[in-house]
Structure formats: structure tokens, C-alpha cells
Amino acid sequence: MPSMKKDNNKEKRYFRSLDHLIATDEYKEKTAREFPEGASEMNNDWSRRNFMTLMGASVAMAGIAGCRRPKEKIVPYVKPPEEVIPGVARQYASTMPLGTSAYGIVVESHEGRPTKIEGNKMHPSSNGSSNALIQASILGLYDPDRSQKVLEKGKEKEFADFLTFWAEKYNVYRANNGDGLAVVSESFSSPTMARLKKAFEKVYPKAVWATYEPVSDANIFDGLKIATNKDVRPIYDYSKAKVILSIDSDFTQTESENINANAGFAAGRDLDDEHSEMNRLYMVESAFSSTGASADHRLVLKQKEIDRFVHALADKLGVVSANINLPDASQAWLDPLVEDLLANSGKSLVVAGRRMSAQIHALVCGINDVLKNNGNTVTYTNLTDVSVSHISDLQVLTEKMKTGSVSTLLVLGGDPIYNAPSDLKFASAMKKVETVIHTGLYNDATGKHATWHIPASHYLEYWSDARSADGTVSVVQPLIAPLFDGKSSVEMLNLINSGELLSGHDIVQETWKPMISGEFEKGWKKVLHDGLLANSSLNSESISFKLKNINSPGSGDEDGYEIIFAASPAVYDGRFTNNGWLQELPDTVTRVAWDNVAQVSKKTADKLGFNSEDLITLSVNDAEVQMPLWIVPGTADDVVVVALGYGRKGIGRVAEDAGHDVYPLRTASTMDFASGVTIAGTGRTYEIANVQDHWSMEERPIIREATKDYYEGHPEFAPHAVHHPPLESMWDEFKYDKGYQWGMAIDLTTCTGCNACTIACQSENNIPIIGKEEVRNGREMHWIRVDRYFAGDVDDSSSVEMVHQPVACHHCELAPCEQVCPVAATVHDDEGLNTMVYNRCIGTRYCSNNCPYKVRRFNFFNFTKETPEIVKMAMNPDVTVRSRGVMEKCTYCVQRISKAKIEAKKDDRRIKDGEVVAACQQACPANAIAFGDLMDKESDVVRIKQRNRNYALLGELNVRPRTTYLAKIRNKNKNMPGAQESQTEHHG
Numbered sequence: 012m013p014s015m016k017k018d019n020n021k022e023k024r025y026f027r028s029l030d031h032l033i034a035t036d037e038y039k040e041k042t043a044r045e046f047p048e049g050a051s052e053m054n055n056d057w058s059r060r061n062f063m064t065l066m067g068a069s070v071a072m073a074g075i076a077g078c079r080r081p082k083e084k085i086v087p088y089v090k091p092p093e094e095v096i097p098g099v100a101r102q103y104a105s106t107m108p109l110g111t112s113a114y115g116i117v118v119e120s121h122e123g124r125p126t127k128i129e130g131n132k133m134h135p136s137s138n139g140s141s142n143a144l145i146q147a148s149i150l151g152l153y154d155p156d157r158s159q160k161v162l163e164k165g166k167e168k169e170f171a172d173f174l175t176f177w178a179e180k181y182n183v184y185r186a187n188n189g190d191g192l193a194v195v196s197e198s199f200s201s202p203t204m205a206r207l208k209k210a211f212e213k214v215y216p217k218a219v220w221a222t223y224e225p226v227s228d229a230n231i232f233d234g235l236k237i238a239t240n241k242d243v244r245p246i247y248d249y250s251k252a253k254v255i256l257s258i259d260s261d262f263t264q265t266e267s268e269n270i271n272a273n274a275g276f277a278a279g280r281d282l283d284d285e286h287s288e289m290n291r292l293y294m295v296e297s298a299f300s301s302t303g304a305s306a307d308h309r310l311v312l313k314q315k316e317i318d319r320f321v322h323a324l325a326d327k328l329g330v331v332s333a334n335i336n337l338p339d340a341s342q343a344w345l346d347p348l349v350e351d352l353l354a355n356s357g358k359s360l361v362v363a364g365r366r367m368s369a370q371i372h373a374l375v376c377g378i379n380d381v382l383k384n385n386g387n388t389v390t391y392t393n394l395t396d397v398s399v400s401h402i403s404d405l406q407v408l409t410e411k412m413k414t415g416s417v418s419t420l421l422v423l424g425g426d427p428i429y430n431a432p433s434d435l436k437f438a439s440a441m442k443k444v445e446t447v448i449h450t451g452l453y454n455d456a457t458g459k460h461a462t463w464h465i466p467a468s469h470y471l472e473y474w475s476d477a478r479s480a481d482g483t484v485s486v487v488q489p490l491i492a493p494l495f496d497g498k499s500s501v502e503m504l505n506l507i508n509s510g511e512l513l514s515g516h517d518i519v520q521e522t523w524k525p526m527i528s529g530e531f532e533k534g535w536k537k538v539l540h541d542g543l544l545a546n547s548s549l550n551s552e553s554i555s556f557k558l559k560n561i562n563s564p565g566s567g568d569e570d571g572y573e574i575i576f577a578a579s580p581a582v583y584d585g586r587f588t589n590n591g592w593l594q595e596l597p598d599t600v601t602r603v604a605w606d607n608v609a610q611v612s613k614k615t616a617d618k619l620g621f622n623s624e625d626l627i628t629l630s631v632n633d634a635e636v637q638m639p640l641w642i643v644p645g646t647a648d649d650v651v652v653v654a655l656g657y658g659r660k661g662i663g664r665v666a667e668d669a670g671h672d673v674y675p676l677r678t679a680s681t682m683d684f685a686s687g688v689t690i691a692g693t694g695r696t697y698e699i700a701n702v703q704d705h706w707s708m709e710e711r712p713i714i715r716e717a718t719k720d721y722y723e724g725h726p727e728f729a730p731h732a733v734h735h736p737p738l739e740s741m742w743d744e745f746k747y748d749k750g751y752q753w754g755m756a757i758d759l760t761t762c763t764g765c766n767a768c769t770i771a772c773q774s775e776n777n778i779p780i781i782g783k784e785e786v787r788n789g790r791e792m793h794w795i796r797v798d799r800y801f802a803g804d805v806d807d808s809s810s811v812e813m814v815h816q817p818v819a820c821h822h823c824e825l826a827p828c829e830q831v832c833p834v835a836a837t838v839h840d841d842e843g844l845n846t847m848v849y850n851r852c853i854g855t856r857y858c859s860n861n862c863p864y865k866v867r868r869f870n871f872f873n874f875t876k877e878t879p880e881i882v883k884m885a886m887n888p889d890v891t892v893r894s895r896g897v898m899e900k901c902t903y904c905v906q907r908i909s910k911a912k913i914e915a916k917k918d919d920r921r922i923k924d925g926e927v928v929a930a931c932q933q934a935c936p937a938n939a940i941a942f943g944d945l946m947d948k949e950s951d952v953v954r955i956k957q958r959n960r961n962y963a964l965l966g967e968l969n970v971r972p973r974t975t976y977l978a979k980i981r982n983k984n985k986n987m988p989g990a991q992e993s994q995t996e997h998h999g
């Protein structure tokens with residue numbers, strides 16, 4: 012029997028949930044089963060009706076008694092397009108705009124239908140990687156619930172009718188200089204939109220323009236304006252920073268530019284060996300975030316206390332003078348933190364999240380100035396072609412609407428009735444407007460109350476452009492003609508300005524003609540090929556920090572509960588809420604799918620007398636919302652964290668019953684957090700689909716972790732963490748020593764648990780969505796799951812740490828699944844792949860039972876039957892769609908391996924390192940995943956597997972997994988509180 016090495020170290024206990032920590036009977040019963048209760052039985056009250064409702068949208072269809080193999084018709088092209096070779100995908104560069112950010116992408120297209128998105132290696136905001144939102148946006152394109160009809164007062168019309176309507180209005184507003192005309196637009200960073208906005212202001216000087224976005228970087232930009240008197244935005248270079256202090260900034264997941272941040276941060280933690288330099292992250296936050304999970308030190312405070320902490324830090328560094336008495340725990344942090352920051356002057360970085368006030372951002376700029384980080388780890392570029400959300404503008408507009416001085420309102424994207432601050436009473440103000448024209452992807456709350464609703468096109472259908480944070484201009488080019496004849500913001504705004512409907516292509520070219528030097532057509536072609544205009548980044552703006560007045564923070568010791576409004580990592584501000592992939596994606600921290608929850612600490616839950624899944628009422632700002640409570644160890648005490656973007660009714664079948672709308676609790680002055688929340692019970696409970704206890708690997712030593720100091724003294728701690736007798740095989744072993752031998756390594760030090768890999772895998776491998784009920788039953792289908800573990804004292808939030816571990820099929824050389832399959836449906840190939848022969852599988856599930864990693868997924872129903880035609884368009888034709896009764900799991904993206912083999916064979920050569928990139932690996936913004944041929948001794952995967960942190964998860968079972976892990980290392984500062992107790996190795 013293997014045993015875990017004890018040394019003289021204090022063992023850290025890792026747990027997935029509180030039930031796991033205290034090993035309740037319920038937990039033991041749950042995890043003793045191969046599948047969670049309900050997964051293997053047909054005795055649950057499975058509702059076909061609910062399921063069908065979901066499936067009709069972005070979810071695949073299930074049927075208990077469906078036919079096993081659907082029939083399909085194959086029809087040849089009558090006139091094949093010359094440039095399209097059936098079966099050979101083409102790639103096009105484009106850009107995904109999101110708020111004031113722009114992410115360069117490369118979209119794979121099969122015979123004219125886009126199927127997969129990757130990052131554009133040439134683009135400065137993505138550098139070849141992506142995130143979960145980008146990956147899932149392809150499904151949004153094919154959402155059958157998208158708005159498809161032009162409506163006037165709810166009645167179907169043609170767009171030509173709208174053109175006739177506008178022609179009349181146009182003359183009126185041209186004549187009166189736009190008196191009574193108003194626009195509320197989403198944020199943008201786009202040369203064409205900026206040009207059109209300027210034209211609008213010129214054509215209609217009396218008109219009103221408000222930019223509003225419920226989640227925005229306005230505080231950051233406003234803070235920099237206070238500090239520097241310039242309209243600039245920060246560009247953080249995490250790769251240069253040796254010491255990072257994050258003030259409530261979830262820079263690896265929900266903040267803008269998270270792909271770059273993830274990559275830069277990971278680059279500073281990519282340890283060759285125990286002597287490698289490693290950055291250090293200090294995190295001060297209220298809610299546990301993905302970034303907080305990677306922190307070396309984490310201080311958990313209420314939002315108001317964070318304010319006071321930043322003032323005290325600024326005071327200590329001489330940025331401002333503030334007389335702040337901090338609580339002991341914060342005070343104990345301050346001196347060693349300041350010492351570390353000063354010791355790394357010019358090589359440190361202080362960042363604050365978008366929830367922090369403009370004042371705090373101004374102070375942070377000053378702190379970076381004193382630390383000589385400005386110009387080194389943080390640079391600034393002009394806010395060029397950017398329209399930033401400002402609540403004050405929306406307030407002015409709403410007041411005008413209420414007084415009847417707005418006669419025509421154009422809502423250019425967005426859904427302000429759903430997400431505007433509740434005290435603005437946008438819906439009732441809108442009733443006073445004679446004509447409201449709404450363009451949106453969905454006929455949402457605003458669309459339903461508008462006079463005209465015009466379907467908007469998806470970003471993969473329209474022409475536009477965008478400026479990334481460093482100023483690089485990139486093109487948004489359509490991959491497909493608008494599926495529902497939607498119109499883009501560019502086309503609509505141009506129509507409003509000129510009365511003419513021009514194609515987006517012509518409007519965008521108009522902007523680009525002066526930007527491209529030399530022959531335009533040639534330059535334009537290059538832009539379309541690259542996705543961006545080379546050398547168009549803006550020069551860094553030199554700033555001088557001049558802080559005049561800064562408000563002193565409140566006392567910070569207010570009683571009562573604080574509520575924090577957080578952007579959802581899955582549905583963001585609600586714009587992705589009808590996306591089934593994102594709804595089914597278990598949250599990085601809570602592991603909840605299909606819902607938002609009121610996250611509280613264990614202490615707070617105990618104080619309130621509630622438990623997870625208790626339905627509670629949150630009241631603040633004269634509004635109340637009911638939602639389930641969920642305990643998240645490591646959350647600040649007396650704080651409730653709620654994610655925005657859920658409970659969006661009437662836009663689509665996926666969104667309809669998913670989560671709770673918390674926007675009513677938010678007012679113009681409490682956009683980020685509010686104090687004085689009351690929390691009451693309802694006496695009811697609410698069922699949550701939480702996967703934190705699913706796929707448990709019992710109490711085996713799964714996570715291996717140490718401090719940097721311990722690692723330096725014990726470089727081989729990870730592979731030696733478990734003692735076991737010599738490993739002998741029961742069979743004659745096959746020698747995997749010829750041809751290609753595929754393997755993977757995942758670095759737990761750089762992985763931030765961002766979930767991009769899960770969605771990338773889902774997109775690449777046609778993984779179905781199964782709905783909340785089935786997730787609750789433990790039937791989730793993700794081929795790569797990102798397990799989340801806590802460690803620490805649940806009653807002391809600052810002591811709680813979080814570790815993520817992506818787990819997919821390990822392609823064991825001595826695979827236990829293969830040994831029990833009665834029909835040899837799962838077998839090994841001679842390149843080390845554990846393969847599934849789908850049409851041999853008879854669904855015994857013995858393989859899953861015998862898999863120590865719990866990575867096999869069973870199609871309990873025909874999850875893909877009756878998939879709407881339009882959703883089928885998102886599917887990858889290189890991957891078989893599985894039917895009911897079949898087991899499936901990670902294939903190491905065998906289709907990508909085959910493609911590379913064909914290319915290599917054409918040239919009569921071996922596949923080169925880097926030619927086969929697994930979907931999870933390609934998406935990963937942290938470069939935490941390495942994959943390749945183990946026979947190629949120069950390959951990246953071999954280099955990484957040779958690192959002394961490499962360990963085989965459950966290697967003591969002698970299953971010889973091809974996927975291995977690199978142990979997690981945290982870089983503790985010995986002088987920080989609690990650091991001494993951590994100077995050990997941990998596994999659990």
C-alpha cells in the first residue's frame with residue numbers, strides 16, 4: 012500500500028467542500044459511488060419538457076428512446092467554390108470587441124461556416140491564446156433564440172419599413188440639429204465607431220449621447236485622469252514584475268486584458284528548477300477570485316477596508332498623507348509588503364480592479380510612480396477612439412427622457428431596462444419617449460418596450476474595427492453573412508447620421524483609407540490577412556503624477572453586511588447568458604453551474620444561521636432579491652458576493668430559468684458594492700447544480716504543493732511525495748518506443764483555473780450540453796474539468812488558499828479502463844493514445860468505474876439528437892458526434908494529430924514540435940499545458956516533463972499516465988504573517 016511521505020512537515024488538508032472537510036455521511040455516500048447519486052439511475056424525475064426547452068436553444072437534444080444513429084443526407088455542391096476544399100478548414104483573422112477591449116482572433120471555417128476560435132498570435136491582446144468568453148462566442152453566433160425579425164410595436168416588419176420611417180425622422184432631426192434625438196450606446200474602442208460618433212455630434216449638435224455599460228473600466232480611466240490630468244489607460248506588463256500587489260483585481264479572469272495578464276503573470280512563474288526566479292503576488296480582496304487562487308499571500312477585507320488599506324499604503328509610501336488606523340491583520344501586512352515593493356522598485360506592479368473607486372485608481376497611479384513602476388511595468392496610452400461608460404451621462408439622459416425632452420432614443424446594443432442602475436428608473440423614463448429604436452442580438456427587455464426593434468448582427472457576421480489597449484488597430488471581418496439579416500452598430504449609426512444604408516464594409520474602408528499608407532487595396536489585403544494594421548500601436552504617453560485632493564476613506568468599521576456586484580466569469584454582464592456552454596461551465600470558485608449564488612464566508616453563514624442552498628432575501632437600496640446562499644471559504648466576513656448577468660428573462664430558452672437578477676439591487680452610487688444589506692431567510696431551499704464533490708478521487712494525494720523556500724531545499728519533493736513498493740505490471744508490457752508517443756504536462760503553478768481549456772475542448776470536440784438537472788445528477792460531459800480545492804482554516808478567510816487542477820484522460824500506458832471493457836471498445840494505439848471505438852461501446856461503464864481519474868463521460872441520453880440545424884453549424888466536422896449509450900473522453904485531440912500527420916506525410920517528414928497543439932493547450936492563456944511527442948527529445952513537452960516538479964498523479968497505481976503535473980509552488984515572503992507555518996510541502 013503506498014503511503015504519503017510525512018517528513019517533518021505539517022500536512023495541509025485539501026478539501027473540495029465543507030462536507031468533504033468534515034467528512035459528512037452524505038459526502039462519504041456521495042463519493043463512494045462511481046457516479047454521483049442519480050447519475051446511473053433512471054429514477055429521477057427527469058423532465059423531458061425542461062430538457063427540450065433548453066435543447067432547442069444552444070443545447071443539444073436528448074431523447075430517451077431516440078434512434079441510435081441519426082440518418083443524414085449528403086448533397087454535393089452543384090458548383091463548388093474554387094477556394095473551398097471540402098474537408099479542409101480555412102482560417103480568417105478577426106477581432107472580438109468587448110467593452111473597451113479588443114481581442115485578436117483567428118476563426119476556423121469549414122465550408123463557409125465558422126466552427127472554432129483561437130487567439131491571433133500577431134495580436135497584442137491575445138498573443139495566440141484566448142479565454143472562455145471568446146471560445147464560447149462561436150455558439151452565440153448560432154443561437155436560434157437570437158432576434159430574427161424587425162418589429163414595430165411588437166408587429167413584424169421589414170427593414171425597408173424602418174428605412175421609410177427613418178427617412179422622415181431624419182429630415183426632422185437634420186432640420187432641428189438633432190433636438191430631441193438621443194443615443195445610448197455600449198462602450199467601444201473603434202476608429203470607425205469613433206468617427207461615426209463624431210459625425211453624429213456634428214450632424215446633430217443638439218442631440219444627446221450617453222455611453223453605458225454595466226461592467227466597465229470607467230473607474231480606472233477616471234482615476235488616471237484625476238492623477239495625471241490625461242485621458243489615458245494603463246498597459247500592465249506582468250512579465251516584468253517581480254512583485255505584484257493586486258487590489259481587488261481579478262486580472263487573470265474577469266478584468267479587461269485578462270489574456271495578456273494571465274500570460275505575463277505565468278511567465279514570471281514558469282520555473283525551470285528550484286533556482287529559477289519567481290514573481291510574488293500579494294492579493295487584497297473581498298471575494299475569492301481566480302487571481303486570488305494564485306496569490307502567494309492573500310489579505311481578505313471588506314471593500315471599505317480595502318479603501319483604507321490603500322490609503323494607508325499610499326501614506327506609508329509618501330504618496331499622500333493619511334492618518335489611518337488599520338486593524339491588526341492589515342497592519343501586520345503593511346510593513347513587509349512595503350519593504351518588498353520598495354526592494355523591487357521599478358520591478359514591482361500595483362494594480363487595482365475595476366470595482367475600486369476612481370480615487371483608489373488615482374492613488375494606485377501615485378504608488379506606481381513612487382515605486383518607479385510607471386514607465387517600466389506599467390505604461391500608459393491615450394484613450395484614442397474610445398467611448399467610455401459614464402453613469403453621469405446616463406443620468407443626464409434619463410432625466411431628459413423623464414421631462415419629455417427626448418423624442419427619439421436610439422439604443423445601440425445593450426439592454427438598459429435590464430441592467431441600468433435601478434434608481435434611474437430607465438423603464439419608466441423610456442415610456443416618456445415617443446420613439447425608441449433598439450438594436451440588439453436579442454429582443455430583450457428594452458427591445459420589447461421599444462417602438463422599433465432591429466436585430467443586430469453578431470461580431471462574426473459584421474464589418475467593424477477595434478483598437479486594443481496598446482492602440483493597435485485591428486479589423487472585425489465577417490466570417491459568414493448575417494444569419495438573421497441583422498444590422499451592426501456601424502451600419503445603424505451611419506444610417507442615423509446620413510439617412511443612407513451603406514454596407515459595413517464600405518463604412519469601415521472609409522475609416523481605413525487614411526490609415527493605410529501606400530496602395531490601399533494591397534495594404535487592406537494584408538490587414539485582412541493579419542487581422543490588424545502592423546505598427547499601429549500608440550506611443551506610450553508620458554505622465555506626471557499630480558494628485559491634488561483625495562477624499563479620506565470612511566471609518567471602515569461600519570456594521571452590517573456589504574454586497575459586492577461582480578462580473579460573472581461565465582455570463583459577464585448578462586450578454587452571454589443565453590450561451591449554454593457558459594451556463595454549464597462550473598464557476599472557477601464556487602463550481603456552481605447554471606446559477607448565480609449569494610457567496611458568503613463560513614463564519615457569516617454561521618452567524619446568519621444559514622447553509623448552502625438556503626434561499627435568502629437580500630435587501631438593499633429599496634429593492635430585494637431572493638437567491639440561494641452558497642458558502643465559499645475565503646470570502647470576507649460580512650460580505651455577500653453576487654454575480655451580475657443572470658435572471659435575464661424573455662431573451663432565450665437557456666437564460667430563462669438560469670439564476671437570479673441582482674441588477675435591481677444596484678444604484679448609480681453603488682455600482683460596485685453597497686453597505687447596509689439585510690439578509691433574511693425564506694424558510695425554503697433552492698437546488699443548485701454544484702460539481703465540487705463530483706468525480707472525487709477519494710483521499711488520494713492529488714495536489715502537490717510547496718513554498719519556494721521548501722522547494723529550494725527539497726527539489727525532488729513532488730515526485731517523491733508518495734512512497735510505494737517497486738511497481739510491477741501484471742501483464743507483458745508493450746514497448747512504446749517507436750513512431751510518435753504523445754504526452755502532456757500541466758503546470759499547477761501557472762494554471763489559474765480560468766476554464767478556457769474546458770470551453771475550448773467543448774468547442775473542438777462537439778461536447779454536448781446537458782442542462783442543470785443533468786449536471787446536478789452528475790452527468791456532466793466536459794472532457795477536461797478544472798478541479799478546485801481549498802486549504803486552510805475556514806474560519807479565518809485570509810488563511811484559506813485555493814488550488815486548481817485541470818483533469819482530463821491521462822492516456823495511461825497500463826490503462827485500467829481498457830482492462831475491464833468486455834468488448835474492447837477502449838483500446839490503446841501504438842502511439843500511446845487511449846482510444847474509444849464508439850460503435851463498439853455497449854455502455855457497461857465498467858471503464859469509468861475502473862478509471863482512477865474519473866475522466867470518462869457517459870452519454871446517458873442521446874444528447875445530440877434533434878440538435879437544431881443552426882446549432883449543428885457550430886460542430887467540428889473532424890470529430891464524431893456521439894450517441895446515447897456511448898462512453899467518451901479526451902482523445903488528446905486525435906483529429907489534430909491526424910491533420911498534422913497528413914501534412915507531414917505530404918512533405919515526407921516527421922511532425923515537428925508545436926505542429927500538434929491540443930485545443931486546451933492552444934486556448935490556455937497561462938501556457939500551463941504542454942503537449943507533444945515524447946520521442947522528440949527537443950520537444951517542449953519533454954523539456955517540461957524533465958523538470959524536477961513533474962509528478963504522475965496516482966502514479967503509485969502503476970497506470971503510467973501520459974499526462975503528468977508540475978507541482979504548485981508559492982513564493983512566500985518570510986516576513987509576512989503566517990508565512991513561517993507555510994514553509995513546507997503539501998499534498999492531499
Ligand code: SF4
Nearest residue numbers: 762763765766768935
Ligand atoms: S490549464 Fe485551463 S484552467 Fe488552467 S490556466 Fe490554462 S486554460 Fe485556464
